Amino acid sequence: xxxMTENAARYREFKMPDVGEGLTEAEILKWYVKPGDTVTDGQxxxxxxxxxxxxxxxxxxxGVVQKLHFEEGVTVDVGTAIxxxxxxxxxxxxxxxxxxxxxxxxxxxxxxxxxxxxAPKGRQPVLVGYGVSEASTKRRPRKGVSVPEQAPAEALRxxxxxxxxxxxxxxxxxxxxxxRKLAKDLGIDLAxxxxxxxxxxxxxxxxxxxAAPVAEPAPVSRETTPAPAEAVQASDARxxxxxxxxxxxxxxxxxxxxxxxxxxVTEFVxxxxxxxxxxxxxxxxxxxxxxxxxNPLLLIAKxxxxxxxxxxxxxxxxxxxxxxxxLKHYVNLGxxxxxxxxxxxxxxxxxxxxxxxxxxxxxxxLVSTAREGKTSxxxxxxxxxxxxxxxxxxxDTGTPILNPGEAAILAVGAIKLQPWVHKGKVKPxxxxxLALSFDHRLVDGELGSKVLAxxxxxxxxxxxxxxxx
Numbered sequence: 001x002x003x004m005t006e007n008a009a010r011y012r013e014f015k016m017p018d019v020g021e022g023l024t025e026a027e028i029l030k031w032y033v034k035p036g037d038t039v040t041d042g043q044x045x046x047x048x049x050x051x052x053x054x055x056x057x058x059x060x061x062x063g064v065v066q067k068l069h070f071e072e073g074v075t076v077d078v079g080t081a082i083x084x085x086x087x088x089x090x091x092x093x094x095x096x097x098x099x100x101x102x103x104x105x106x107x108x109x110x111x112x113x114x115x116x117x118x119a120p121k122g123r124q125p126v127l128v129g130y131g132v133s134e135a136s137t138k139r140r141p142r143k144g145v146s147v148p149e150q151a152p153a154e155a156l157r158x159x160x161x162x163x164x165x166x167x168x169x170x171x172x173x174x175x176x177x178x179x180r181k182l183a184k185d186l187g188i189d190l191a192x193x194x195x196x197x198x199x200x201x202x203x204x205x206x207x208x209x210x211a212a213p214v215a216e217p218a219p220v221s222r223e224t225t226p227a228p229a230e231a232v233q234a235s236d237a238r239x240x241x242x243x244x245x246x247x248x249x250x251x252x253x254x255x256x257x258x259x260x261x262x263x264x265v266t267e268f269v270x271x272x273x274x275x276x277x278x279x280x281x282x283x284x285x286x287x288x289x290x291x292x293x294x295n296p297l298l299l300i301a302k303x304x305x306x307x308x309x310x311x312x313x314x315x316x317x318x319x320x321x322x323x324x325x326x327l328k329h330y331v332n333l334g335x336x337x338x339x340x341x342x343x344x345x346x347x348x349x350x351x352x353x354x355x356x357x358x359x360x361x362x363x364x365x366l367v368s369t370a371r372e373g374k375t376s377x378x379x380x381x382x383x384x385x386x387x388x389x390x391x392x393x394x395x396d397t398g399t400p401i402l403n404p405g406e407a408a409i410l411a412v413g414a415i416k417l418q419p420w421v422h423k424g425k426v427k428p429x430x431x432x433x434l435a436l437s438f439d440h441r442l443v444d445g446e447l448g449s450k451v452l453a454x455x456x457x458x459x460x461x462x463x464x465x466x467x468x469x
Contacts (some may be wrong), residue, residue: 013081175202248342307454334386347383
């Protein structure tokens, strides 16, 4: 006879991992497998989107997919089971899933309410990085669990008694701790809320819906506002509402935090880059740059690296907790990139140590990876300074907002043919405007001006890449 312990070893659950720097949730974008499919250890089974990027998740088991716990488009907390794999499909029938789910339903029926100021502890390793604490990785109870010839409540009690000799606590509405806190803050009794989440879990939306006042019926008029639909627009609608989530949500939060934390100062300079544009054309035919993408951004990046070398104090960050200025002796150069999922800022690690061909190769890989939507969270962490090229949109310049944790960001405007005084005569020259935003807690006006002036000087006379570099 097959025991529950043997079945537990046979049916393995893969839980949503922390795919980068303590992220708490991810949205399932696409499943690459379905129940009944055979999978191997390391095979990619789904693509998820976190607050930073889209990431493909490999399953760490060999076997047959038994169940996908969530549909595409659902946001899942880290530590929650997303797929179950039968790792011994040739061992015959074993009704493990139903009994296991019933046991977990009984165990999770009364989750403990954590204190708000309790420090996280007991974090355990997951597929990538470290996940949430053990207490938060328990699965929620599932609907439709039944044991033959027993009522649902009796079945739960029987399984609970078999596991630990104790009967389960009284039934309690199922909700995650943050949702419970929200309900408490709004004065909502969870027992009165109709759950719409997977497996009967009360969601934030359910709590907000319960808290919303019930409007009195009113006759339809021209001024009546239709109820918003999630990313749905009727043929005669004048508005479309799009849920803010994933990369776009993270970007919005980061920009708000940066704009209202770091005191921004932005300075501008207009510069003749005709010689730089000529050098770009020459490098395209240089054998050492063969097969590499050479464009003005490459030389602008190199110019910024030279300016940082001459003014290293600009490459710093503000440590609010310890009240310290952290000087970075390396440059992880961020490049702002617009993608279909929103703005991301991957960075080139140790860009200061790269030769021009190496920098060109890294830029090319960064851009192509971003366009494919394959940028990893690691590639977007640890940046020290950023370049945003708004000129590709035909814009003269802008006042960029700092990437959180950085002290400076350089905006590059469109390069245009303009009348310019050159050698005492007005001639058509290729001109652009640069804008440098910096954190005034770290960078004063003199330092910021020197950095911007040095970037402009290199682009005006690119031979300074040699004399200054």
